[in-house]
Amino acid sequence: MSLQVGLEALKQERFQEAVEILETFCRNSSDRASSDYLKAQMGLVKAYHRTGELEKAIALLQKLVQSENSQIREWAEKYRQALDNSKPANRATTAGVKLAMGGVGGSLAFASGVTITLLFGMVLALGLALVLIVGNDNPINGLLIAVPITLVFNLVAFFLSPLLMDMVQNWLYHTRWVDISELEVRSPETARILRRVCQQKNLKIPRLGIIQDQNPTAFTYGSLPNSARLVVSEGLFKYLDDDEVATVYAHELGHIVHWDFAVMTVASTLVQICYLIYTTFRSLGRGGNNKIKDAFQTAATTAYIFYIVGTYMVLYLSRTREYFADHFSAETTGNPNALSRALVKIAYGIVEEGSRTKEPSRLIEGTRALGIYDPKAASSAGTAYRIAADTQKVGRVFLWDMFNPWGWWMELNSTHPLTGKRVRALSTYAEQLGLAVEFDMGRIIGEGKTLNKSKLYGNFFLDVVLYGAETIGFIGGSIIGIILISNSQSNSVGLVLGSPLIGLGLGILIKAFVMFPDYSKAQPLDVLTLMSDPYASPLRGRPAKLKGELIGRGDAGSKFGSDMMIQDRTGLLYLHYSSRFGPIGNFLFGMKRVQSLIGSNIGATGWFRRGVAPWMDLIELKSDSGTIVNSYHRFWAMVLGSLLMIGGIITVIAVK
Structure with a gap:
């Protein structure tokens, strides 16, 4: 290949192509002192630089200076001097170094994809089950019709999904499609990475979209790699630096390169078919002789179990694809620290923008499963970064992610890994590249090992028991009633009927007292302190007092939502209100009173809870103007538990 072709490719910014042509020219050149050879060497330096192969560029420059x-x-x-001055700190000099995942994320063979097709398919499967199977004289024929229709529907949806999503994006978010030259003005490094990766992988540059929303997010959708769309919000450029934006784009490119869409479509289709089979055999199990009926019911139960397991496998695939996309970004950019910072800054941006609006962003809520970051998990890391860009303070909120057993349970039901685990994996990649780790997860792990494991797991076990307190009480009451009847040789119907009611009522009351403990000695705290508690639970409330500004509602898109958001000097927290008049009271409170409270400085007393998203169950809210709002979370539990116990006692005494 000629020198001019290589230099022309360099001029047109086809850098990977320029590298290949110029390397071939240099290998075939017989005169190493000729001007053409030197021009090719200079061109190679530029091409290596623009493709991120800094090590090769530096090595070649060392030859040229001689x-x-x-x-x-x-x-x-x-x-060389310009290259040294422009080289970002704390990143690898060469991109593309292979990094060991060390077991993080499992196997990519089982892990990729998004859940949007599953949502469509599940709705269709349910509809087909109702129309073609349930009540059908010949359910097997119904199944034989329903399964092919499900397969065809998913196949059509697979190929049409990019166009359908484009329409949705334009309608809901007014997505603006841009070319790579415009992106290069916003983030030069991102444009370089896009060109380099797409050339290396023989892919078309994805269709690039920007949404005019200040909440930082990024997501990818499509069917085939060459029809993929890569969309980001304006907030990504607002809150992230150039190298951080580049790592986010590289993360999304990872989804495209790994072909997540196809794997997820197959997985979701199998889950849907399991549900169809379950519906069919459940219908067949309603008739026939007992032997056949039992066989069909067993088959239906098995199919339903497979459906539940399949659903959790899809969630697992969704989480694991994020680990692999993070890994791809770290390898491609040689800058895992920037992606760690990007994740935390995205959380910070979501928290910051949430503090400026009265309602959560429709974009963030609507693209939760697709986005690079779960907005429900933004409160902890975002709040820590909001008060101080101090990795130690940010790291402390990851203790819950890493060590609290509830973190594992919450993640099991989530489409994204917990942030602490993602940052930990990225830190190991930084160590492999010989970089200084910005988020010292080793120290966090060390601190986590000093936590009281008996308290952590003892509390978790207590929470699990507490979660089923009503069932345990009902069963326990029934058993006690049977034992009492056996010992007394009595056939009292009242004892049989009343004992379970007493047990159920007692279970409800015990659960209420543990979930909503005495708040008379609640301590004044701030949001960051609460979120940094590694022992926090979603069930056992921690009494606390907060002071801050009531900045808006907690429900996305709800004009009459009763939940609110408080902002103190350290961060944001949702306040969950409960009326003594139930849902009607909540609706009336949201409609009539919340709007007038927004913007007020308030004091809030309640029970803090921590899940993927932390919140406080409100007890009392006092505004500086003297307005007092009381919330009654344990009211109905106390009433119902007491009535059941009283009813049970009366039944035992009155019914013989």
Whole structure:
């Protein structure tokens, strides 16, 4: 290949192509002192630089500074100096270094994809089950019709999904489609990475979209790699630096390169078919002789179990694809620290923008499963970064992610890994590249090992028991009733009927007292302190007092939502209100009173809870203007539990 072709490719920013052509020219050149050979070497330096292969660029510059040609030496010295000055700190000099995942995320063979097709398919499967199977004289024929229709529907949806999603994006978010030259103005490094990766992987550059929303997010959708769309919000450029934006784009490119869409479509289709089979055999199990009926019921139960397991496998696939996309970004950019910062800054941006609006962003809520970050998990890391960009303070909120057993349970039901685990994996990649780790997860792990494991797991076990307190009480009451009847040789119907009611009522009351403990000695705290508690639970409330500004509602898109958001000097927290008049009271409170409270400085007393998203169950809210709002979370539990116990006692006494 000729020198001019290589230089033309370099000029047109086809850098990977330029590298291949110029390397071939240099290998085939017989005169290493010729001007053409030196021009090719200079072109290679530029091409290596623009493709991120800094190590090769530096090695070649070291040869050129020893050239006998004074002009070449001078050019090489200046270029090397400029390269040293422009090289970002704390990142690998060479992109593309293979990084070991060390078991993080499992196997990519089982892990990729998005859940949007599953949502469509599940709705269709349910509809087909109702129309073609349930009540059908010949359910097997119904199944034989329903399964092919499900397969065809998913196949059509697979190929049409990019167009359908484009329509949805334009309608809901007014997505603006841009070319790579415009993106290059916003983030030069991102444009370089897009060109380099797409050339290396023989892919078309994805269709690039920008949404005019200040909440930072990014997501990818499509069917085939060459029909993929890569969309980001304006907030990504607002809150992230150039190298951080580049790692986010590289993360999304990872989804495209790994072909997540196809794997997820197959997985979701299998889950849907399991549900169809379950519906069919459940219908067949309603008739026939007992032997056949039992066989069909067993088959239906098995199919339903497979459906539940399949659903959790899809969630697992969704989480694991994020780990692999993070890994791809770290390898491609050589900058895992920037992606760690990007994740935390995205959380910070979501929290920051949430503090400026009265309602959560429709974009963030609507693209939760697709986005690079779960907005429900933004409160903890975002709040820590909001008060101080101190990795130690940010790291402390990851203790819950890493060590609290509830973190594992919450993640099991989530489409995204917990942030602490993602940052930990990225830190190991930084160590492999010989970089200083910005989020010292080793220290966090060390601190986590000093936590009281008996308290952590003892509390978790207590929470699990507490979660089923009503069932345990009902069963326990029934057993006690049977034992009492056996010992007394009595056939009292009242004891049989009343004992379970007493047990159920007692279970409800015990659960209420543990979930909503005495708040008379609640301590004044701030949001960050609450979120940094590694022992926090979603069930056992921690009494606390907060002071801050009531900045808006907690429900996305709800004009009459009763939940609110408080902002103190350290961060944001949702306040969950409960009326003594139930849902009607909540609706009336949201409609009539919340709007007038927004913007007020308030004091809030309640029970803090921590899940993927932390919140406080409100007890009392006092505004500086003297307005007092009381919330009654344990009211109905107390009433119902007491009535059941009283009813049970009366039944035992009155019914013989």
